[in-house]
Amino acid sequence: MAKTIRLTTAQALVKFLNNQYIEFDGKKNKMFKGIFTIFGHGNVIGLGQALEEDPGELIVHQGRNEQGMAHAAMGFAKQKLRKQIYACTSSVGPGAANMVTAAATATANCIPVLFLPGDVYATRQPDPVLQQIEQPTNLSISTNDAFKAVSKYWDRITRPEQLMTAMINAMRVLTDPADTGAVTIALPQDVEGEAYGYPEYFFAKKVHRIDRRPPTTDMINDAVKLIKAKKKPLLICGGGVKYSEAWDTFRNFAHKYNIPFGETQAGRGLIVWNDKMNLGGIGETGGLAANIIAKKADLVIGVGTRYTDFTTSSKWLFQNPQVKFLNINVSEFHAYKLDGMRVVADAKAALEAIDSALDKAGGYKSAYVNEIREAKEKYDTEVDRVYHVKYTGKDFVPEVNDALDHEKVFEEFHNITNSYMTQTNALGILNEFLDDKYVVIGSSGSLPGDLQRVWRVKEKNSYHVEYGFSCMGYEVNAALGVKMAEPDKEVYAFVGDGSYMMLHSELPTSIQEHKKINIILFDNMAFGCINNLEIGHGMGSFGTEFRFRNEKTNKLDGGLVPVDFAMNAASYGCRTYKVTTAEELRHALADAKKQSVSTLIDVKVLPKTMVHGYGDWWRVGVAAVSKNPRINKVYEETYKKIKQAREY
Structure with missing residues (x-):
């Protein structure tokens, strides 16, 4: 029989978190830096007691608002490139509900955050307790069920021994580069304080290695064949380039093959603005250069992008009738988008493999001559102009809608x-x-x-x-x-x-x-x-x-x-x-x-002096019937654009 340690559920959770590590490219560090807390009756006596008695190396931070502290945790994890994270705990009821928005933010952005909301009593004996929502049709439902729609993994610990399988699965998702996001482990307040003899090996040091998923040979061969058949390719630098730490590989690839690139919001900031292949932001909120090149590109190589409607201008931006999509993504779900050719792999590993295969296939160079430089010059001139737009009480501001x-x-x-x-x-x-x-x-x-x-x-x-x-x-x-x-x-x-x-x-x-x-x-x-x-x-x-x-x-x-x-x-x-x-x-x-x-x-700052779009379009719902002739005109224009967009 394995040696056991008798601890409360909350104490076991704290001890477990202290022994989780992440390893990436041979570098190893503690997975959990600490925990943000706002204590209430639903978690203070359980998880709070465990953290007061023996927090280990976890740093405990006192939040002011549950959503706010969880956004701080997300900001930390994003800046750490998802290699170190925080947990967040709140009381049952409104404290937990406040974190739902932050959980959605984390999941939408594929950022790992561990949510540990208190929950109603598993025994139900004192029900209805303070802050409990009673659903007459299902007494098992609590506020924390709201996390299900916005979490990549969700569980409720109704018995102390359930913590073990729940936390192993939580770690699986928190360290998954393809499918990470918010993980919610709901902790009923009575179960938090219940004791169990946990096997000692549950608390052994666990190293979660984030491996670089390699592409298959067939994927690489297909990608090389497609690239060599195209003359005006465009790279898109997405968030996957960031979290793969593939910025140098991406930049070298772009320069070697004379392929310009646009940046998504998640992929922006990895390569400096004046790099000769960097066209800046792309899509609905993109800049002049990227959107000029995108319209004529015959191949779009999306690296680590989710292809949101802002990146693709609601699937309207890429106007070349011969355009194809090559999707490099560690997530198979995202790689399938726009019906593109798929390279399901880590961004760095995939680019290196494609580079090597292109060399063996006789090399490649895009057909761009002056287009990249000219687009960047127009863009830089426009940015300089925008930075110096002033209003004195007499001068018209061009950015303002007429x-x-x-x-x-x-x-x-x-x-x-x-x-x-x-x-x-x-x-x-x-x-x-x-x-x-x-x-x-x-x-x-x-x-x-x-x-x-x-x-x-x-x-x-x-x-x-x-x-x-x-x-x-x-x-x-x-x-x-x-x-x-x-x-x-x-x-x-x-x-x-x-x-x-x-x-x-x-x-x-x-x-x-x-x-x-x-x-x-x-x-x-x-x-x-x-x-x-x-x-x-x-x-x-x-x-x-x-x-x-x-x-x-x-x-x-x-x-x-x-x-x-x-x-x-x-x-x-x-x-x-x-x-x-x-x-x-x-x-x-x-x-x-x-x-x-x-x-x-x-x-x-003067109202209505934001930057307006550059050759982009964004689909929003427009009234089909209106007394306003301007709205009727916009409706007509909207459906002209829809006809020009890809249908899926």
């Missing part, structure tokens, strides 16, 4: 803030300033689109944008996780006023933890991205500008609502700045860099 009465809104905003600064001018100043050991973070609103279109990445892994779920509230909270992952770098969260108000809970946690983060808050008194979307589709500014209710109309069409965000952050202990001019922004950035505490720069 249908909008922009001057009236500009003057109203200026009268409140005394600012005429445009969003793109602010980004230009930021890009000029940030040049050494930094990470920029974005997630929602207009900023991710602006960043993918015009941000110039100057060093590897300095671009951290969550756009798989585009979750408002990710930015500030993930910044804490990024700082914990890379404490020697200056971390800048680019966030709109709407997203900041949605959730910035871990800003005070950054003060508590002595982890300095910098918040660059773009205040335009609106949900600017969606305001732009509705205007571009024939509507007015309905429900997207932040306006007082008008007592005469009983609608939200009164004056703009001003907020002093600097005052809010100062109350937490941050060093804060109020900015309305370029000079003030430069001064604030320089001074913020000298600080040892978290900072917030409240930048007042």
Whole structure:
């Protein structure tokens, strides 16, 4: 009989987490750095007791909001390239429900996070307990069942011995490069404290090796045949290149075969902006160069991309009637997309194998001559222009939609803030300033689109944008996780006023933890991205500008609502700045860099001055019937575009 150790379920869980390791390319490290907690009656006496008594090497962090702390955990794991992660625990009920959004964000982005929500009593004896939802048709359902739809693995521990198989399966998913994401292990509060004689070998050191999945010979032969048959290929650099740590291999491949590449949000930031093959962001939020080349490409080689609608412009972008798709992806699910030829393998292993096979087949060179250089020159000129767009009260801003009465809104905003600064001018100043050991973070609103279109990445892994779920509230909270992952770098969260108000809970946690983060808050008194979307589709500014209710109309069409965000952050202990001019922004950035505490720069930017699209299209639902002739026109145009798009 194996030797056993009598522990509670919670104590066994903590001991198990302390003995998990990840190995990748011969490098080995502890898998779990720590655990974020907000304790309540559903987990404090169980898991909380275990962590107080013997946390091992796990660092325990106190969150302020369950969603916020889980976003911090996700930011950490993403910045660590999925090679080290955090767990998150909350009480039963609303605490658990708060984490569901973060679990969805992690799963959509294929980022491993372990969720450990407390749960209702397995015995059901004291039911209904505080915070319990009773479903008369099924008493086994609790709030935690909501995690099922957003988790890659879900389990509920109703007996102490179930922990063993549950956690082995949890590790399987958390370390799976093809199918990782949120893992939820629900812990009924009575079971957390129940004891069991666990076999000692359950707590033995376990090394989870993330192997590079090799491609088959047939896959490589098919890929080589397809590449050699095409003249104008285009690479897409997706998140799989990042997590495979294949950036050098990818870059060398592009240069050797004269194949330009566009970047997805997840794959952006691995190769510097001025690399001669780097066309920048691609698709709906892509830049000028990538979208010019994409339309004529006869082969799209997607490396580690999920082919989201933003990457493909709703399957419309690739207009060459002879275009084919070669999909290199460790996930068979993603490799099957767009009916492409599949190389199901690790990105680095696949590119190396294709490279070797191309050499043996007599080599290859694309037929591009001047097209790549010309596209990049147009793109660089456009970025320079956008960075210097200004408004003085007289000059028209080209980025603003013509249908909008922009001057009236500009003057109203200026009268409140005394600012005429445009969003793109602010980004230009930021890009000029940030040049050494930094990470920029974005997630929602207009900023991710602006960043993918015009941000110039100057060093590897300095671009951290969550756009798989585009979750408002990710930015500030993930910044804490990024700082914990890379404490020697200056971390800048680019966030709109709407997203900041949605959730910035871990800003005070950054003060508590002595982890300095910098918040660059773009205040335009609106949900600017969606305001732009509705205007571009024939509507007015309905429900997207932040306006007082008008007592005469009983609608939200009164004056703009001003907020002093600097005052809010100062109350937490941050060093804060109020900015309305370029000079003030430069001064604030320089001074913020000298600080040892978290900072917030409240930048007042004119509404409706985001970057607009470059030869892209995005399918959204448009009303088929309207009294507005502009909407009717957009509807007609939409279905012309749909006819030009791939059907699957």
